[in-house]
Amino acid sequence: MKMHDDELEIDEQTVRRLVDDQFPEWRSLAIRPVPGAGTVNAIFRMGEDYTARFPLTGEAGPIAETLRREAVALAELADACPVPAPRPVALGAPDMGHPLPWSIQTWIPGTVATPTSVSHSAEFAGDLVKLVEALRDVDTRGRAFGGIGRGGDLKDSDEWMATCFRQSTDLLPVDRLRALWERMRLLPGAGALAMTHGDLIPGNLLIREGRLAGVLDGGGFGPTDPSLDLVAGWHLLDADARAVFREGLGPDDLEWRRGAAWAFQQAMGLVWYYQHSNPPMSALGRSTLRRILDDDEIGAE
Template sequence: MHADQVDVGADVVAALVAEQFPQWRGYPVRPVVSSGTVNAVFRLGADIVLRFPLQPNLGPELRAELRQEQEHARLLAAHLPVAVPEPLGLGEPGEGYAGPWTAYRWIAGETARPDRVGGSDTFARDLAGVVTALHGIDTGGRTGSGTGRGGPLAAQDADVQAALARSGGFTDTARLAVVWDKCRDVPRYDAGDVWIHADLMPGNLLIRDGRLAAVIDVELVRVGDAAIDLMPAWNLLAAGPRETFRRALGVDDATWERGRGWALVQAINALHYYVETNPGMAATARHTLAAVLD
């Protein structure tokens, strides 16, 4: 998927585990198929999941990011009404893999998909409950960085315009440009920054018996604009449950439009980038853009 992506094999993973976590030596290692774009994922035994960044490096920044990710997982676990991956360890570079990696407790469940839960008002209310709890966590006075996900939506304009220019053969870019112009120019919120997940994609939501059971992949958790966590309204939910989600959250029109804008940002950038290399991500992008135009 990426020009500098590395391939990680189960044999390399097993050797790293045996060397660094001898208590897990001998546990079977199985690749986990997913539409994720950042990590190669492996299941270790019955209860452990290992995450290996596809673009590893030996610099201190990646190690710091992975440590922070595990801190954020602990923070969310203490406040959310559903499961969050429990950190179990931080792996080191070794033979066959030049970078740090992480271990978490495995959470059983199915990936949320529009055809499974997109039409469910119950699921929409479950999701709203999680988002409400997340945004209610005390920030301790922290504010967002003002860049990237959860920062000003208008700062994404150059990337969106470039993605629209590349995507004419994949989607209705003329109509999307009109929507983007509207969302981009919605005034910045006044309510202050909150804790955000910033990547509430279907693949990061697990379900059991039609109910939301877990939120995973917390690597983008940060403080920022609450609107970005409205993305599931378009990347997952049908029109009726979308309104149920909105009513349960009680968000104002400006926040809702920024959320729509963030859904567009994610999808239009993903579509052309992954259309050949990640069909699952491209399909989610198409679904999202259709909903944005709905």
């Protein structure tokens, strides 16, 4: 089932042809899909060391610019990350089999995290602290927030949140959630920006033997509200482990609350949008909202 109304389809045979035509040096590499790997890209393994990523929606011009910008961000994040992260390798051109530019990155081994796989782990919480600290240590070099998506002013999400509440009437306790958002949206913004991954959901984190082993999807690495990466605590950790994460990073109360607000904003969209097309993503939204509502500090406001 398609996740997006305008979603493109691409199969293994098309990927094989695109790789062979545009990158003949990799004709010998086996091509195989990575099931359920992304909501924005279809992802295919190329041999043991690479992945080919094909955007599922969009227009060629803007996608090309996005991929070029993401390549720079990926390299910067990989240099700073305390665990392996994909590096950009090449950009592919549109073709009749796929009308959008596409990219090749290095493959990072590991098991994709889930909302519950490390939820009680103080050790994993400590790994997240080291990750966020390492990314924040990167100099913003005077760069400003891009102004699109999460990480700016919470109130900029009002229209989207209204849509989410409307779509979730039969799925979630909307009255309670709407009241919580009314308080969250008024939180003062960040005084200074920091470099953040920007999407630390379980699907973008790899684990091995219960520890953080890799970080994926770093194309959004850039300057935002520092609290944006605190969403990891709500998406992945239950109360005790989340307390370890909070203590390790040491955010003030306002930053911690903004982090919960960004997690809330993201989770509200996941539940209804992916209800039928990607049930694990929808379930992630539900579990994150439940953690927020059950929190003695945030949910009881």
